[in-house]
Amino acid sequence: MSDKWTPRIVVFQCQYCLYSEADQKWMDTQLPPHIKLIQVPCTGRISPLFVLNAIQGGTDGILISGCQPEKCHYKEGNLGARRQLDAFRRFLTYLGLEEGRIRFAWIDVSERGRIQQELAGLEKTIQAMGPITRLATRAIPVGEKR
């Protein structure tokens, strides 16, 4: 693996989950260019199709960050999301995707600075795994199997 390779990372972030203004500001303005931020009103808005689209498009790692169970701005949006997205990740693993490519961070009020740690952790895992190959099928020609 060449040292130069930088993983492509997508963060799906619930807009309420970062209680620290500094963290949110960092997310909004300081994210390195290989990390794409997709902010959603609530993790409940994240359809498994979003995740699949990112994977098919060649995203090497995905971080989904949301609120702790009882802290959802919309009361229970995250509860449904957690069930669905967790099952979806398990399902993709069953199909053969490496387990560490999708990571969850359910962030609590006191956890200032955790999002940065989670991103660093994800990046480390992905660096060790290398670029995504399985399920990254967008734009493969007809008849070719990959």
Place this chain on the structure above:
Amino acid sequence: MNSLTLAIRQEAARLLEEKIVDVVIGFEAGTLPLKAQPAFITRKEEAEKLVFNGFCQNNLAAYLTRFPKEKRLGIICRGCESRAVRALVIEHQHDRDKLYLIGVPCTGIIDWRKIERRVGENTLQAREEGDEVIVTTRDGEHRFRRADVLHDSCARCLHPNPVGADIVLGDPLPEGDPERAWAPVLEFEALPPEERYAYFVQETGRCIRCYACREACPMCYCTECFVDHTAPRWTESMITPGGTQAWHIVRAFHQAGRCVSCGACERACPMDIKMTYLVDKLSYDMMQQYGFEVGASDEKQPPFAAFTLDDRNRFVR
């Protein structure tokens, strides 16, 4: 003619005569020896057309959502069909009081592909005799043990008896063996990831996107399927790996906690794609994680529609 067929005809005729239902959905003899055809009976004299045997390969609950809600339907229900009806009623697709379920314990559907693989394409006649299936082709008679030619989903069926039926015709059968039911999922899971992915690529690589799996499925009733959306377009429209893999992933995932494991999708597929192993994994997870089984209760919501704070820390990682 078997005694079940006779009992079904009598019951269907009675339901229509006493005006308990408007339509009885069952099977009539097909034009091919190894297949039967879904039939829609509205007059009691037509009840004579109905048949019931191992060649009835469709899940009749798939037709339930095609009728307006005010229609009173009588449906021949095997185990899987009755569970699908329950799930559909929970999802408000029909009123239970407008349905009359004619329950039939099921000994499994005969897989015509398994037979043709052994005898070739030219079947002239086929019949069941006890535990045997007797097939006549151009080169003579072939006998099979029923168990050897059952559809895979039926061979590992957990609940052959109908649930919540209004009447049950025939004797109840022993329940299936869970170990046998889940063995394929566990075996597949034990394979190395690259082999699992290679298998998925190989199976989906044959897909022609005819959506027979979707249409044959009792639980696929969305008025607009995600693959039919054009704005936004969720998947590639082509038969590229991107398009076909997305189809099979999302189709299966949408069945999580809803699939009744009838195998109708696989039986409908014109390209022999193995796909029940996908949804079976999700069903297995739903059972392990949430103790949920489709059709076990007539009021419990599927796991993705019901969630609780008790899930609390299960996912935190």
Place this chain on the structure above:
Amino acid sequence: MYKILPKADLPRLIEKWMEQATVYAPVRQGDFTKFEPLSDPAQADLYYAANTRYPPKSLFLPQSEVMFRVKGSEFEPTGDEVSSRVVLGIHACDTRALQLLDGVFVDRDYQDPYWARKREQTTLVVLGCANPCETCFCTSVGSGPFDKRGADVMLIDLGNEYVADVRSEKGQVLFDHLPDASQEQIDASRQVQAAAAAKMKKPFETEGLKDKLYNLFESGFWATIQQSCLGCGVCTFLCPTCYCFDIVDEVQRNERVRNWDTCMFRIYSQEASGHNPRPTNTERTRQRIMHKYAYFVDLFNEIGCTGCGRCVRYCPVNLDIRQIIRSAQAWEES
């Protein structure tokens, strides 16, 4: 011109063709066969199944075909990559289907360059059906197991050898060096052909069918026969004569593509406004049958069905087109 080809010599002949052209033949894929380019003559399996499951129309109208690519502000054409091809082991019904589709794609006012280019580059070495299937009905729709229309060469199986009926210049190029068939062999091949056609059942009559269907247009017939139809695309996608396609701009791929489409899908006729002129399965089923047995006859004076039987065999609910036509013929308005 009749040539003789011992079966044992076929692999060597294929190898020879492969030097000049891409050779397509039925290749086994699990429990069925599909036309694939050969890399080794041994891959060809002409007898495993009567018909390939996936129709050979895909060699000329691929299910997903890139029409052009966009690079920056430039258009990049596709399709030039088609080189000389031989299709071996295609049956009379599928060959006939290609000929019917020529009517749609090249013989009328509009020429489809994608189709035409592939047709021009292809030689069809047809294998006549000595053993038609139970689900075949080519003789009922104006064709037959040894229908030679559209064939460059027709192979007739005599057991140990093929009699090759070479019918075009393209065919001559492939078979010219082979010895001529003897009169005896030619006679034997005629017997095989007659015997095969005689074996076939005739599930329906087509006399007066078109008018009957037009008369049924508004009747309750369609609502009755469509009840079990699931609305999937099996019959039309596997059909050798269905040719509808949908053009899509795949923005993320920078491609304009065309995909097979089918009148059996709800969204096929859905308009941008949301209105759907064929709102239910009833209208869609009617369209499918009428197109093949009435509209096609109006346009080309031929039935748009070649009797290959794929839709009969693979319909998930056993909705049998032979039965539909029989019922239509017998239908009396009540």
